[in-house]
Amino acid sequence: MRSSSGLNLSSEPAIIRAKAEQVQAALNDTTGAARSEIIWTSHATWPHIDAVEAQELIVLDSSFNPPHRAHLAMLREARTRATKATAYLVLVSTKNADKKPQPGDPTLKQKLEMMIRLCHAFGDRDPIAVGCLAAPTFAEKAGLIDQCLERLHSARLRPRQIYLLGFDTLARFFALRYYDESVDEIGKAMQAYFDLLGARIICARRGNSEPDQEERDLLSKHYVKRWTEKPDQPVAIINFSDRSVVGISSTEIRKAVKDKQSRSHLSTMLTEEVFDYILAEGLYRT
Numbered sequence: 001m002r003s004s005s006g007l008n009l010s011s012e013p014a015i016i017r018a019k020a021e022q023v024q025a026a027l028n029d030t031t032g033a034a035r036s037e038i039i040w041t042s043h044a045t046w047p048h049i050d051a052v053e054a055q056e057l058i059v060l061d062s063s064f065n066p067p068h069r070a071h072l073a074m075l076r077e078a079r080t081r082a083t084k085a086t087a088y089l090v091l092v093s094t095k096n097a098d099k100k101p102q103p104g105d106p107t108l109k110q111k112l113e114m115m116i117r118l119c120h121a122f123g124d125r126d127p128i129a130v131g132c133l134a135a136p137t138f139a140e141k142a143g144l145i146d147q148c149l150e151r152l153h154s155a156r157l158r159p160r161q162i163y164l165l166g167f168d169t170l171a172r173f174f175a176l177r178y179y180d181e182s183v184d185e186i187g188k189a190m191q192a193y194f195d196l197l198g199a200r201i202i203c204a205r206r207g208n209s210e211p212d213q214e215e216r217d218l219l220s221k222h223y224v225k226r227w228t229e230k231p232d233q234p235v236a237i238i239n240f241s242d243r244s245v246v247g248i249s250s251t252e253i254r255k256a257v258k259d260k261q262s263r264s265h266l267s268t269m270l271t272e273e274v275f276d277y278i279l280a281e282g283l284y285r286t
Contacts, residue, residue: 004033036133036144039148040116042124047123047149047159049127054087057149057159061091061141063250064111066278068269073240074204075122075162076272080241081202082116088128089145090115095136103126104286108132110277136161139189142197162200167215170203170235174224183223190227194234201235209239209247244268257284 043262047054058078060071067090069257075088092111106114115130122128135141142161149158164171172178174193179186195197206212211219215237219228228235240246248269266275278284 014112015035019082034133036131036148038129038131038148040119041127041129042119043127046127046129047089048153048156048194049092052085054127054156054159055084055157056082056086057161058082058086058088058164059091059141059146059161060164061086061093061138064115064118065105065250066111066253066283067114067274068248068253069133070204070245070251070269072118072121072242072271075128075244077241078162078164078175078202079126080243086106088122088126090119090128090130091141091145093136093141094132094134096119104284106281109282110283114277116273116279118271120273121271137178137189139193139197142193142199146197147162154255157277160198160200162202163204165188165201167203170201170237171214171218173201174221184270186223188224190223194227199234203235203237205237205239207240213235239257254284255260258286 034233043049047057058075062071064071071090074279075090078088079086092108092115094108112130119128119130133144135144142163145161146158174186176182176186179189205215218224224235228237246261253266253269256269263275271276
């Protein structure tokens with residue numbers, strides 16, 4: 001993973017556009033080049049702020065099609081719960097185990113530009129970055145990020161990775177179909193992810209303040225219980241404090257844009273900068 005170490009990209013469109021195009025070219029390279037990239041940081045020393053070393057790295061990994069207020073709320077929720085020096089990474093993968101690109105989807109460049117605009121709404125009180133990679137599984141993603149942190153700051157602390165997920169993603173994370181339908185294989189993968197890499201998961205409940213039946217069913221599986229009931233709780237399921245974002249989905253937003261819903265309606269789901277970008281780029285109109 002290459003980094004923009006020392007480069008704090010502003011919202012200057014030409015700079016962001018050029019960097020995003022470099023990212024696309026790098027990820028399209030089939031010669032064994034790096035499969036991931038940090039393209040924007042709020043602080044030149046990300047994930048640290050000068051002498052203050054981040055102990056935890058919050059990773060918001062999504063398709064961002066488009067990024068919306070529920071994504072922002074997850075970042076803010078994590079910030080309210082942070083008890084250690086924390087950095088943030090907003091991450092998109094070009095290889096998704098479940099979602100295939102559809103006609104009319106934004107380009108990688110456009111997604112990255114929207115993600116940067118989402119970060120603007122989060123602010124720069126804490127170090128935050130935007131990145132992308134070509135890895136379909138969480139174990140691969142965590143390994144690539146860990147390698148990146150080692151290369152960026154080999155002499156400094158590597159923060160523990162904590163992933164922010166929605167419940168649907170958590171259900172896929174524990175789905176046996178990704179582990180050859182083998183309880184032994186999922187056990188090995190979870191041990192590598194949680195014990196060896198030290199990664200953690202914070203999952204936002206769908207909207208109910210109490211577990212629904214699907215959540216109870218998932219958590220009752222013995223190969224899931226091992227990780228949700230451990231004393232140090234590698235997997236924690238939480239409720240949104242900001243109830244106004246419950247139920248927001250990218251699918252709903254794409255349909256609302258296509259149907260030419262009002263700005264006031266769309267503004268309940270999108271930040272102002274992301275909304276203006278969607279309009280300027282003509283996204284989701286067909």
